Amino acid sequence: MSHASSKLNAFPVFMRVEGGVVTIVGNGEEALAKARLIGQSSAVLRIIADDAEPGLLTFIAQSGAIHIDAAYEGAHIEGAVMVFAASGDEALDRRVVADARRLRIPVNAVDRPELCDFFTPALVNRAPVAIAIGTEGAGPVLAQILRGRIDRMLSPSLGSLAALAASFRGAAEKLLPKGNARRRFWNDFFGGEPARAVEAGQLSQAHDAAVDLLLSNAPALGHIALVGAGPGAEDLLTLRAHRLLMEADVIVYDALVPEAVVAMGRRDAERLPVGKRKGCHTKSQAEINTLLVELGREGKRVVRLKSGDPLVFGRAGEEMAVLRDAGIAYEVVPGVTAAFAAAADFELPLTLRGVSSSMVFTTGHDLKGNSLPDWAKLAISGATVAVYMGRSVAAEVAGRLIEAGLSPDTAVAVVENASLANRRRFHGTLADLPSLEARVDLTGPVMTIIGDAVAGANFERSEPLAAHRHEGASIAAAEGVQP
Numbered sequence: 001m002s003h004a005s006s007k008l009n010a011f012p013v014f015m016r017v018e019g020g021v022v023t024i025v026g027n028g029e030e031a032l033a034k035a036r037l038i039g040q041s042s043a044v045l046r047i048i049a050d051d052a053e054p055g056l057l058t059f060i061a062q063s064g065a066i067h068i069d070a071a072y073e074g075a076h077i078e079g080a081v082m083v084f085a086a087s088g089d090e091a092l093d094r095r096v097v098a099d100a101r102r103l104r105i106p107v108n109a110v111d112r113p114e115l116c117d118f119f120t121p122a123l124v125n126r127a128p129v130a131i132a133i134g135t136e137g138a139g140p141v142l143a144q145i146l147r148g149r150i151d152r153m154l155s156p157s158l159g160s161l162a163a164l165a166a167s168f169r170g171a172a173e174k175l176l177p178k179g180n181a182r183r184r185f186w187n188d189f190f191g192g193e194p195a196r197a198v199e200a201g202q203l204s205q206a207h208d209a210a211v212d213l214l215l216s217n218a219p220a221l222g223h224i225a226l227v228g229a230g231p232g233a234e235d236l237l238t239l240r241a242h243r244l245l246m247e248a249d250v251i252v253y254d255a256l257v258p259e260a261v262v263a264m265g266r267r268d269a270e271r272l273p274v275g276k277r278k279g280c281h282t283k284s285q286a287e288i289n290t291l292l293v294e295l296g297r298e299g300k301r302v303v304r305l306k307s308g309d310p311l312v313f314g315r316a317g318e319e320m321a322v323l324r325d326a327g328i329a330y331e332v333v334p335g336v337t338a339a340f341a342a343a344a345d346f347e348l349p350l351t352l353r354g355v356s357s358s359m360v361f362t363t364g365h366d367l368k369g370n371s372l373p374d375w376a377k378l379a380i381s382g383a384t385v386a387v388y389m390g391r392s393v394a395a396e397v398a399g400r401l402i403e404a405g406l407s408p409d410t411a412v413a414v415v416e417n418a419s420l421a422n423r424r425r426f427h428g429t430l431a432d433l434p435s436l437e438a439r440v441d442l443t444g445p446v447m448t449i450i451g452d453a454v455a456g457a458n459f460e461r462s463e464p465l466a467a468h469r470h471e472g473a474s475i476a477a478a479e480g481v482q483p
Contacts, residue, residue, distance in 0.1 A: 008136075009136055010118065010119055010134065010136045012121070012132060012134060014130070014132075015081070015082070015106075017038075017041050017042065017043035017081055017082065018041075018042045018043070019042070019043075019044065020043050020044065020080075020081035020082075021043065021044045021045075021046050021079055021080045021081060022038050022041075022043040022044070022045055022046070022080060022081060022082045022083075022084070023046045023047075023048065023076065023077045023080040023082070023083045023084070024038070024045070024046070024047045024048070024083075024084045024086055025048045025049075025072050025076070025077070025083070025084065025085050025086060025087055025092070025093075025096045026047075026048075026049060026084070026085070026086030026087040026088065026110075027049035027050065027051055027052040027053055027056060027087070028053050028056065028086075028087075028088055029053070029055070030086040030087070030088055030110045030111070031047065031049060031052075031056055031084075031086040031087070032053070032055050032056045032059055033086075033110075034084045034086050034108075034110065034120065035047060035056065035059055035060075035063070035065065036059065037120060037123065038082075038084075039059075039063050039065075040123065040125050040127075043081070043082075044066065045063065045065035045066065046065070046066040046068065046076075046080065047060060047065050047066065047067050047068070048068045048070070048072050048076045048077075049067065049068070049069065050069055050070055050071050052067070052069070072087075072092060072095070072096065074095075074099040074102075074103075077096070077099060077100055077103065077105060078103060080100075080105050081105070081106075082105065082106050082107075082108070082118075083096065083100040083105050083106070083107040083108070084107070084108050084109075084110065085097055085100075085107060085108070085109040085110065085112075085115070086109075086110040088110075090112070093109045093110075093112060093115065094109075094115065096109070097109050097115045100117075101117075106118050108120060113136070113137030113138075116137065119134050119135075119136055119137050121133050121134040121143065122134075122140075122143035122144050122146065122147035123147065124147055124150050124151050124154065126154060126156075126158040126159040126162070127159050128159060128162050128163060128166065129158050129159055129162045131150055131154075133146045133147050133150070155199060157198050157199050157201070160198050160203065161190065161194070161195055161198045161199075161206075164194065164198060164203070164206060164207065164210065165186070165189060165190070168189070168210055168214065171214060172185055172186070172214060175214060175215075176214075180220060180249055180298075180299060180300065181220060183249070184220050184299075184301075185213060185214060187247060188213055189210060189213060192209075192213065193206075193209040193212075193213070194206045194207075194209045194210040194213065197209055219299060220299030221299060221329060222295060222296030222297060222298060222299050222300050222301070222302070222328055222329070223296070223301050223302065223328075223329045223330065223331075224292055224295070224296055224302045224304055224319075224323055224328060224329070224330040224331075225244045225248075225301075225302065225303050225304065225330065225331050225332075225333055226304045226306065226310040226314075226316050226319060226320070226330060226331070226332045226333065227241045227244060227245070227303050227304065227305050227306065227310065227333040227335065228241065228306060228307075228308060228309040228310050228314075228333060228334050228335015228336070228337075229241070229253070229254075229257045229258075229261045229305050229306060229307055229308070229335055230261070230307075230308065230335045230336040230341070230419070231307070231308055231336055231337070231338045231340075231341035231342075231418045231419040231420075232256075232258055232261075232307075232341075232417060232418065232419050232420045232445075233341075233419040233420055234258065234260045234261045234264060236335075236336045236341070236419055237261060237264065237335075238333060238334070238335065240333050241303075241333050241335065242264060244301075244303050244333065245264050245265035245266070245269075245303055245305075246264075246265065246266050247266070247301055248265055248266060248269050248301050248302060248303040249269060249270065249300040249301045249302065250269060250270045250271075250272060250295055250300050250301075250302045250303070251265045251269050251270070251271045251272070251302075251303050251305055252272045252274055252288070252291065252292065252295075252302060252303070252304045252305065253271065253272070253273060253274070253275070253304075253305040253306075254274065254275045254305065254306055254307050255273070255275020255282070256275070256307035256445060257275075257305050257306070257307050261305070262305065265303065272291070274287075274288050274291070285315055285318060288319070289318065289319055289322040292304060292319060292322065292323060292328075293322060293323065293326045293328060296323065296326065296328035296329075296330075297326070297328070304319065306335070307335075307338075307445075308335055308336070308337040308338045309334055309335040309336070309337040310332055310333075310334075310335065311332065311334070312337045312339075312361055312388075313361075313363060313388055313389075316332065320332070336419075337361075338386075338388060338418050338445065338447045339359075339361060339386035339388070339447060339449065341415075341418040341419040341447075342386070342413070342415035342418040342447040342449060343449065344419070345415050345418055345419065345423055345425060346413045346415065346425060346427075346449075346454075346457040346458060346459075346462070347457060347458040348413055348449065348453070348454060348456065348457035348458075349453050349456050349457075350384050350386075350449070350453060351384065351453065352452075352453040352456055355382065355452050355453050355456075356382050356383060356384045356451055356452060356453040357382075358378060358382075358383040358384070359383060359384050359385075359386065360375040360378055360379060360383050360384070360385045360386065361386050361388070362375055362385065362386070362387055362388070363387065363388045363389050363390065364387050364388075364389065364390030364391075364392070364393035364394065364396065364397045364448075365389075365393060376400070376401065376404050376406075377404075379401060379404075379406055379450065379451070380401075380404060380405050380406050382451070382452060383451065384449065384450070384451035384452075384453045384454070385449070385450040385451055386447065386448070386449050387447070387448040387449070387450065388447060389445070389446070390436075390446065390448050391436050391437065391439070391442055391446040391448075392437060393437075394433045394434055394435075394436035394437050394448070395433070395434035395436075395437050397433065397448070398430050398431070398433040398434050399434075401430060401450070402430060402431075406430060406450075407430070408429060408430050408431035409429050409430070409431070410429060410430040410450060410451065410452065410454075411427070411428075411429060411450075411451065411452060411453075411454035411455040411457075412427065412428050412429055412430055412432065412433050412448065412449070412450050412454060412465065413425070413426070413427050413448070413449045413454045413457050413462070414426040414427070414428075414433075414436065414446060414447070414448050414449075414465065415446070415447050416442050416444045416445070416446050417444035417445065418445070418447050420444075422444075424442075424463070425459075425461060425462040425463065426462060426463050426464070426465045427454075427457065427459045427462045427463075427464060427465065428464055428465030428466050429465075429466075430450060432464075432465035432466050433448070433450075433465065435465050435466075436448075436465070
């Protein structure tokens with residue numbers, strides 16, 4: 001489910017505090033927790049605490065924070081860049097908040113989100129890199145859990161790598177033109193030899209590797225990744241696909257790829273829709289092939305984003321052949337194909353011991369010729385058949401399979417918008433399948449699965465196809481038309 005429309009009530013920013021005064025009002029655990037957090041920065045820490053608890057006094061002594069041992073007064077916070085009301089006393093905290101707002105200083109009242117101008121995040125510190133996790137005060141424990149997970153993911157050497165990068169920023173901007181060449185340098189810096197040397201603690205070798213990378217005159221080599229976007233749900237995208245989207249200069253995507261998946265790419269990547277839907281082609285396949293070759297020759301890193309899996313009715317074979325002939329590097333990243341997503345939506349075993357041990361992936365259009373394709377024999381012998389894009393030829397699919405000897409009582413499962421929150425599920429038999437053609441309400445991609453293994457599915461959240469079939473027959477009879 002996409003949450004792209006959700007709005008943040010607190011927008012995350014990083015405030016410069018170097019040399020500025022951050023004031024904390026409080027003498028106990030709440031004040032100590034905030035002091036430890038701000039102590040990770042280069043701010044000057046001022047703590048207003050009369051009768052401070054021992055733990056806070058120890059922190060003040062060890063950190064060199066300024067301690068004002070007196071009852072709070074409004075003058076104590078003057079000149080601060082941030083203020084924390086951490087007394088634990090609601091009346092005092094409200095006084096601090098009122099004084100801070102009068103002085104136009106951002107203020108945070110600990111455990112009183114309704115009084116806060118800003119919220120303190122759970123912080124992953126790899127200075128100068130910082131990752132802040134906030135919940136707008138709604139779930140501090142959740143923020144800490146996420147902080148722990150992210151902290152484990154990041155190398156302890158990340159800060160050193162970022163500091164090395166900062167020392168090369170000016171040279172990179174001077175020597176490399178803005179755009180693809182500069183971006184390629186930084187991609188190779190953070191993912192190549194400089195990063196590996198820093199990880200190994202070899203800082204001088206990392207510096208030398210960065211210099212070699214900066215002075216290299218080798219032309220940028222284009223690369224095309226044929227990436228499976230999966231059946232629609234963005235959380236079914238593979239980790240490799242997500243990484244390539246974040247590195248891409250250009251994203252070339254089909255019409256069935258949801259915007260939420262495209263949006264997972266780098267924000268400044270060029271996005272080129274080339275979608276093909278039934279009866280509406282933005283670009284022909286030949287034009288897409290030419291586009292990919294041109295982008296590759298320009299040295300671009302391209303993600304060719306295809307619905308489902310690129311190798312299942314994705315015409316990836318044609319694109320790979322063209323790229324091979326042009327000498328352009330490419331790779332294929334598998335995706336979750338629609339048949340698997342539809343089966344998961346139905347909790348349907350595509351293979352079932354003693355019932356079905358083989359599968360067929362096909363489109364309904366394979367049955368439009370004068371002779372039955374070879375796979376029809378497999379269907380009759382018990383294979384599970386997954387029919388892609390078959391709604392408009394459902395009657396022909398059913399008729400030809402029944403004519404070939406498949407029982408009209410063979411179980412059928414149909415899913416519209418497989419994997420998405422708005423998916424719809426239908427079940428019935430091969431004899432019920434023709435009713436799909438009259439379903440003008442089915443506007444999303446439809447996947448049909450046919451076979452004896454379908455009988456093992458969970459039909460609790462599914463509608464019977466027969467209901468619509470009988471409804472259509474009743475309407476036809478009422479209008480005097482032979483159904």
